[in-house]
Amino acid sequence: MSDIYFNExxxxxxxxxxxxEEVLTTIGDxxxxxxxxxxxxxxxxxxxxxxxxxxxxxxxxxVAIPHTDVExxxxxxxxxxxxxxxxxxxxxxxxxxxxxxxxxxxxxxxEAHSQLSLLQKLMQIFQDENELRNLVNQTDKKAIKRILEExxxxxxxxxxxx
Amino acid sequence: MKKKQVLVACGAGIATSTVxxxxxxxxxxxxxxxxxxxxxxxxxxxxxEDTADLLVTTAMTKKExxxxxxxxxxxxxxxxxxxxxxxxxxxxxx
Numbered sequence: 001m002s003d004i005y006f007n008e009x010x011x012x013x014x015x016x017x018x019x020x021e022e023v024l025t026t027i028g029d030x031x032x033x034x035x036x037x038x039x040x041x042x043x044x045x046x047x048x049x050x051x052x053x054x055x056x057x058x059x060x061x062x063v064a065i066p067h068t069d070v071e072x073x074x075x076x077x078x079x080x081x082x083x084x085x086x087x088x089x090x091x092x093x094x095x096x097x098x099x100x101x102x103x104x105x106x107x108x109x110x111e112a113h114s115q116l117s118l119l120q121k122l123m124q125i126f127q128d129e130n131e132l133r134n135l136v137n138q139t140d141k142k143a144i145k146r147i148l149e150e151x152x153x154x155x156x157x158x159x160x161x162x
Numbered sequence: 163m164k165k166k167q168v169l170v171a172c173g174a175g176i177a178t179s180t181v182x183x184x185x186x187x188x189x190x191x192x193x194x195x196x197x198x199x200x201x202x203x204x205x206x207x208x209x210x211e212d213t214a215d216l217l218v219t220t221a222m223t224k225k226e227x228x229x230x231x232x233x234x235x236x237x238x239x240x241x242x243x244x245x246x247x248x249x250x251x252x253x254x255x256x
Contacts, residue, residue: 051173052173052221052222054178056235056239057241059240059241065177065178091235092178092221092235093222093233093234094222094233094235107177114180116180119178119180120181126239126240127239
């Protein structure tokens, strides 16, 4: 099983977009250009977001975790985008509500039902208002990488897959 | 008491249901419950209609099912987790 790809090249800052389709296209195209996902990943993730929205209203900065089927992924990765201005996403599990999202964690997984501990650690970040505020206020990709590597503990996770 | 079948579902069956599955596994151990978890995509729920006792999901379901449905978004956001756990416990202790 390959390691999770995560570095500054898939951390995007000050992303400008009006709609969630634009946001997803910007993040997804970057992954396509780096050959981390198939070109089909982008339309797939936009479709999935329409059908099953992934916006999560948190206590602080609202997040979205767009993801789609494993067959579009070449190497599993987590891409992070901090938006210049909030963009409305549908709320997960609720077809009537929208949430203004400021930070996106795009999950490109290559195996279903895996990465439990990584995902749990990610959710712990979502539950930490101060940490989310800290993340969106960073202006340096290296700092974001450092914070997330520490919080998500990639090294410990290697080989710890279910 | 009959063993309960609990469906854990999200849109893709990849990300969120994995987290929810982990949380419910912990609950089952903690409360010594007699339940099986099945992690699926929401589109697959139909094929479990005859066997399932409960559906816990982060995806929206417009369809009506013959078993109760619990929204599990709180496991991801941390807001209202206790309430969600209580809902699941009540169903599993029936």
